[in-house]
Amino acid sequence: MPRIGDKAPDFSANTTWGPIQFSEYNKGSWVVLFSHPADFTPVCTTEMSGFAVRSKEFEEKNTKLMGLSIDSIHAHVAWVNNVKKNTGVLFNFPIIADIDMKVSKLYGMLQPNESETAAVRAVFFIDPQGKIRLIMYYPLNVGRNMDEIIRVLTALQTADKHSVALPLDWKPGEKVIVPPPKTVAEMEEREKSDYEMVDFYLAKKSL
Incomplete structure (x- = not known):
């Protein structure tokens, strides 16, 4: 099972956008790779719609879904069509057909x-170098929090920058x-700074 800091395992898969090699898809951008239990199910429909509705926010953060x-x-295609007809929301990202459970x-x-x-x-946050940076797991009966997904993506990118x-x-x-x-020299220098000092080891600043 992949862990934080590991190279994201590469794979080829058939998707709603056609065949994709993950390493190529990941090249030059972040990727949020997420799984759902099944098509045509209620919680999954709300989640996939949530990703689609907020896809512009991910795009602005150089992140593919x-x-x-x-x-x-x-x-997959029938479900995408069904949701679009019923709600007007298009799942505008590739969905892997993992029928052999390989991925x-x-x-x-x-x-x-x-x-x-x-x-x-599951949710995997993968950076442009192909490294897994953060992993979330939720059970089948509890939907994810989209605000938190976007918050931690922003936090990872802010920390890096x-x-x-x-x-x-x-x-x-x-x-x-x-x-x-x-x-010790760095500690003394910090005491002269304009940081918000809780103590020498805990200092905050504005960006």
């Missing part, structure tokens, strides 16, 4: 104590945490 379930390509097993999306035939609600850490419940515009000093 990719869904997956253990269903055929025909079921689900590769990414640990199949968890036998939950289900042996349906993928759990500014070499900082993010505190509890951080949101864009709030102060960030400066990495702690590694030498």
